Amino acid sequence: MAFLSDTLARVKPSPTIAVTNKARELKAAGKDVIGLGAGEPDFDTPQNIKDAARRAIDEGKTKYTAVDGIPELKEAICRKFARENGLGYTPAQISVGTGGKQILYNALMATCNPGDEVIIPAPYWVSYPDMVLLAGGTPVTVECGIEDSFKLTAEKLEAAITPKTKWFIFNSPSNPTGAGYTASELKALTDVLLKHPQVWIMSDDMYEHLVFDDFRFVTPAEVEPGLYDRTLTCNGVSKAYAMTGWRIGYAGGPAPLIKAMGTIQSQSTSNPCSIAQYAAVEALDGPQGFLTENRRTFQRRRDLVVSMLNQAKGIKCPRPEGAFYVYPDISGLIGKTSAGGARIGSDEDFATALLEETGVAVVFGAAFGVSPNFRVSYATSDAALEEACRRIQAFCAGLR
Numbered sequence: 001m002a003f004l005s006d007t008l009a010r011v012k013p014s015p016t017i018a019v020t021n022k023a024r025e026l027k028a029a030g031k032d033v034i035g036l037g038a039g040e041p042d043f044d045t046p047q048n049i050k051d052a053a054r055r056a057i058d059e060g061k062t063k064y065t066a067v068d069g070i071p072e073l074k075e076a077i078c079r080k081f082a083r084e085n086g087l088g089y090t091p092a093q094i095s096v097g098t099g100g101k102q103i104l105y106n107a108l109m110a111t112c113n114p115g116d117e118v119i120i121p122a123p124y125w126v127s128y129p130d131m132v133l134l135a136g137g138t139p140v141t142v143e144c145g146i147e148d149s150f151k152l153t154a155e156k157l158e159a160a161i162t163p164k165t166k167w168f169i170f171n172s173p174s175n176p177t178g179a180g181y182t183a184s185e186l187k188a189l190t191d192v193l194l195k196h197p198q199v200w201i202m203s204d205d206m207y208e209h210l211v212f213d214d215f216r217f218v219t220p221a222e223v224e225p226g227l228y229d230r231t232l233t234c235n236g237v238s239k240a241y242a243m244t245g246w247r248i249g250y251a252g253g254p255a256p257l258i259k260a261m262g263t264i265q266s267q268s269t270s271n272p273c274s275i276a277q278y279a280a281v282e283a284l285d286g287p288q289g290f291l292t293e294n295r296r297t298f299q300r301r302r303d304l305v306v307s308m309l310n311q312a313k314g315i316k317c318p319r320p321e322g323a324f325y326v327y328p329d330i331s332g333l334i335g336k337t338s339a340g341g342a343r344i345g346s347d348e349d350f351a352t353a354l355l356e357e358t359g360v361a362v363v364f365g366a367a368f369g370v371s372p373n374f375r376v377s378y379a380t381s382d383a384a385l386e387e388a389c390r391r392i393q394a395f396c397a398g399l400r
Contacts, residue, residue, distance in 0.1 A: 010128040015367035016375075021352075023361035024074040033359045034388040036376045039175060040244040041324070045279075046290055047242065052282035056275045065271040068098025068262040069250070071192045073277045076284040077250050084208075085222050087233060089252040095261045096280075098272045100206050100236035100249030102265070105131050106233055106279070107202060109253070110260035112137035116166040121152040122369030123327060125175045125204070129369075137166065141369050146318060146329050150177040150370075154188040161196050168193065170220060171204040173211060176368045176375040178302075178320025179326040181213055183218045191225035201231040206249075209240035209291050210301040211322035231256055239323075240291060241283040246276040298324050301378040301385055309376070309391035315349075326377045327365070339398035347372040358391040 013193045016037055021033035048273075053175075056062075075089040081087040083086045097103040105128075112118070112135035120128045129139035142150050157168070170189070173180040181189075197211045211217050221231040223232055236249035251258075271335035302319070305326055309317040314332030334343050351364040351374055365373030378385055 001367050010133040014126055014160040015307070016363050019235075019361050020362045026355075026361075027109050030268065031359060033336055033355075033361060034380075034384050034391070035361045036378070036380065036385075036388055037361050037363050038379065039377055040276070040297070040324070041242040041294070043242040045242050045246070045292060046283075046286075048286050049243065049279050049283050053275050053279040056278035061274055061278055063274065065274050065277060067266045067271050068258070069094065069272070070274070070277050070281075073248075073250075073281050073284075074291075075300070076281045079251065080284045081252050085219055085233070087219075087221055087228075087252060090255075092255045093252050093258055094250060095253075095258045095265075096248065096250045096272055096277065097265060098249070098269050099247040100204070100234060100238060101127060101131075102269065103234050103251045103261070104128075104169075104202065104204065104207050104266045106261040106268075107175050107253075107257065108132055108135035108137065109255065109264045111135075111166060111200070115164055116165040116168060117162060117164045119157070119165060119199075120169050120369075121171075122384060123150055123176050123365070124169075124369050125374070126367050127371075128169055138164075140165070143370055145370065146316070149318065150174065150179040150327065151181060151185060154192050155390060157189055161192070163197065163198070165199050166368075167200050167202050169202045169204065171216075172207075173207040173320065173322030174325075175207065175323055176325050176363070177318075178323040179318075180215055180217065180321030181258045183216065183223055186218055186223045188221060190220055190227055193220075194224065194226055197230070199230070201227055203231060203233050205233060206239050207234045207323040208235060209339060210295060210298055210324060211371045212295065212302060213321070215321045217322070221382070232257060237280050237283045240294075243279070243283065244296075245371055246273070246279060248272055248276050248280040265398070270347065296358075298378070301382060302326070304382060305376060305385055308386070309392065312393040313391075314399065315392075323392045324377055326376050326378065327349060327368075327370075328376070330374065333396065333399055334372050336399040338395065338400075344399065350374060354392065354395055356396050359394060360388045360391050360395075 019037035026323040074094040188241040232253035234251040319327040340357040
C-alpha cells in the first residue's frame with residue numbers, strides 16, 4: 001500500500017514559488033541575481049493598516065474568531081462591494097479566508113464532483129488547474145494567444161461549454177499577462193453565460209486596483225446583474241494594499257455557497273488570523289489615496305519594461321492594461337543557442353539559461369499554459385528592472 005495519496009499525483013508544486021525560491025537560494029550563495037518571479041508589490045503595508053493591527057493586539061483581539069470572518073470585516077467588505085462595484089451583499093453572503101487562494105479552493109472543494117468541468121482561459125494563474133484537480137474536477141483550458149491580446153472571446157467560451165461545465169474562472173486584470181477586459185469585452189462573455197444556467201462564474205478580481213491609463217475595471221456581476229445569483233466575486237487585500245503576508249482574501253456570493261465554503265474552512269484552517277482581519281478592516285475603510293500613487297509607480301515600470309523588452313532581439317512584448325506583469329512572446333528565439341551553449345528549445349530552456357548565464361529569474365510560459373513566453377513581474381525597483389532588461393537584451397543579442 002502506497003503511503004502518499006493518489007491525489008498528490010494530480011498536482012504539481014507552484015512554478016512561480018519555485019522560481020522565487022531558486023532566486024533566493026542563489027542570492028544567499030552570493031550570486032548576483034535579479035528576481036522577477038515574485039507576484040507581490042515591493043511597497044510596505046501602509047502605516048494606518050499596521051497601526052490598526054497593533055491596536056488589535058493591544059486590545060487583546062488575539063483569540064479565535066468566527067470561522068469565515070469577523071462581523072466588522074464582513075461589513076467592511078459589503079461596503080467595499082457597494083462602493084466600488086455596485087454590488088449589494090449582506091454579511092451572510094461574505095466569506096473571508098486565509099488569502100485569496102483559500103477562497104477559490106474552498107469554493108471548488110465545496111462544489112466540484114468527479115466529471116465536473118471548469119473552464120479556465122489560458123494563460124492562467126498557475127494554481128487554477130491544480131486546485132480544480134484537487135477538488136476532483138476536470139480543468140478545461142482554452143488558449144487565448146497573443147493574437148487575441150491574451151483574452152478569451154465569446155466564440156471560444158461558447159465552444160468550451162458542455163453539459164458538464166460547472167464553473168468558468170475569470171481573471172481580469174490577469175496574472176500572468178496583465179490583460180484587462182473592457183466592459184464591452186466582458187459583456188460579450190456574460191451574454192454567452194446567460195444562455196447556460198448550469199455554469200457558475202468565479203471572478204478573481206485580485207488586481208482590481210492595479211489598472212493603468214484610462215482603463216476602467218469591471219466585474220461580471222456588475223456588467224450583467226442577471227448572473228448575480230451564480231457568481232462568486234473574489235478579491236483580497238494582498239496586491240492593492242501590499243499585504244501579501246497578512247493572508248486575507250474574501251468573496252461575495254449566494255448564501256448557500258458561502259455557507260458551504262465555511263464548512264470546508266471549518267475543517268481545514270478555521271479562522272484567518274484575527275489581527276490580520278482587523279488590519280483588513282482598516283485597509284478597506286481607511287484612506288485610499290495611496291492607491292493612486294502606487295498605480296503611477298507601476299504604470300511607469302510597465303512602460304519601462306515593455307519598451308526595453310521590445311528592444312530585445314526576438315522578443316515581442318504586449319502592453320498590458322493592469323496588474324504588474326508582462327508576458328513577452330519569444331517565438332523568434334526558439335531553436336537558437338545561447339552564448340553559454342544552451343539550446344533554446346522551449347520557454348523553460350530560455351528561463352533556465354537566462355538565470356544561469358545572466359542571473360535574471362523569470363517564470364517560463366508553459367507554467368501558465370501558453371508558450372513560448374515568459375512572465376516578468378515588475379514589482380521591484382526601477383533600477384533593478386533596467387539592469388534586468390539590459391541583461392535580457394544582451395542575452396538575446398548573444399543567441400545564435
